[in-house]
Amino acid sequence: MTTPKIELHVHLEGTVRAQTLLDIARRNDMPLPADTVEGLASLYQFTDFEHFIRTWILTTNCLRRAEDFRQIVVDYAREAASFGVVYMEGIFSPAERVQNGIRWSEMFIGYTEGAVEARERYGVEIRFTPDLYRSMTDFELAEECARQCVRYADDGIVGMGVGGKEQGLSLLPFRRAAQIVQEAGLGFVPHAGESAGPESIIEALALDPHRIRHGIRAVEDPAVLKEIADRGIVLDVCPVSNLRTRVVPTLEEHPLPQLVAAGIQCSISTDDPAMFDTDLGRDYEAAATLGYTAEQAYAAGVAGALDFTGA
Ligand SMILES: O=c1[nH]cnc2c1ncn2[C@@H]1O[C@H](CO)[C@@H](O)[C@H]1O
Numbered sequence: 001m002t003t004p005k006i007e008l009h010v011h012l013e014g015t016v017r018a019q020t021l022l023d024i025a026r027r028n029d030m031p032l033p034a035d036t037v038e039g040l041a042s043l044y045q046f047t048d049f050e051h052f053i054r055t056w057i058l059t060t061n062c063l064r065r066a067e068d069f070r071q072i073v074v075d076y077a078r079e080a081a082s083f084g085v086v087y088m089e090g091i092f093s094p095a096e097r098v099q100n101g102i103r104w105s106e107m108f109i110g111y112t113e114g115a116v117e118a119r120e121r122y123g124v125e126i127r128f129t130p131d132l133y134r135s136m137t138d139f140e141l142a143e144e145c146a147r148q149c150v151r152y153a154d155d156g157i158v159g160m161g162v163g164g165k166e167q168g169l170s171l172l173p174f175r176r177a178a179q180i181v182q183e184a185g186l187g188f189v190p191h192a193g194e195s196a197g198p199e200s201i202i203e204a205l206a207l208d209p210h211r212i213r214h215g216i217r218a219v220e221d222p223a224v225l226k227e228i229a230d231r232g233i234v235l236d237v238c239p240v241s242n243l244r245t246r247v248v249p250t251l252e253e254h255p256l257p258q259l260v261a262a263g264i265q266c267s268i269s270t271d272d273p274a275m276f277d278t279d280l281g282r283d284y285e286a287a288a289t290l291g292y293t294a295e296q297a298y299a300a301g302v303a304g305a306l307d308f309t310g311a
Pocket residue numbers: 011014053056057091092093096131132133162163164165191194241271272
């Protein structure tokens with residue numbers, strides 16, 4: 001039997017395959033910057049990380065209704081199950097959408113109902129870790145998002161993170177938002193060390209993270225590597241994503257082997273599979289090329305998961 005998989009780092013808005021995204025955009029009367037599958041594919045040729053984030057915001061804005069959110073969870077659960085996923089922590093980004101007039105309940109209810117349907121249909125356990133974004137300046141909104149995460153904890157919200165553009169942006173203003181979820185027993189799972197350097201990871205470590213998303217640039221600072229290993233913090237590594245956003249130039253140069261050699265457990269995920277022209281199979285193949293096995297990835301998934309009770 002193949003090893004079961006645990007996927008801890010997947011942005012649900014980035015899992016929507018091109019034709020489905022076009023259908024959802026049409027039914028919501030939200031024009032996309034491209035109107036064919038091929039057009040979207042060329043839009044997804046990212047020149048750098050910030051270009052990717054700008055494109056992500058443009059294309060994911062067409063997701064607006066509870067029905068959209070429910071559908072994308074169920075669709076991705078089917079895909080994930082086909083690769084042997086038994087448990088996943090999906091990310092969604094509520095703050096961007098609330099700022100566009102969408103209600104919190106539309107998202108939280110849509111996604112969490114999707115998880116119930118996904119479990120019934122495909123047997124995948126889904127939990128959620130919504131993301132704030134680093135460039136946001138409305139920290140009241142960040143804290144409100146944290147309170148919404150707590151409010152929906154019984155429906156499968158197990159943590160909260162911070163994503164988006166990294167360079168030059170501090171995590172520290174999110175301290176209060178992180179505390180709100182932590183005081184309620186949820187985990188804080190920020191992105192750091194993806195496009196920004198180890199200094200971004202040092203800030204993340206100061207906020208008592210349950211895991212760190214990416215964290216690959218820890219390899220540039222031996223003290224940071226050691227602290228992550230000593231504290232047993234799992235990194236959610238997404239090899240194909242790192243190539244597509246060009247934060248790592250070639251697979252041969254990917255830091256996964258150095259992270260492993262430093263004693264750090266790394267889960268393997270797709271990040272935004274539809275936008276990165278990847279899927280779990282391809283990310284596991286990339287990891288295998290780097291000498292990392294599905295068994296190691298599963299052990300890291302178990303160690304890092306916020307609410308996994310066994311396959
Ligand atoms: O690979 C990624 N790195 C960082 N942020 C990402 C990634 N994929 C999607 N997002 C999402 O981009 C939004 C930008 O405002 C954030 O909410 C973040 O969750």
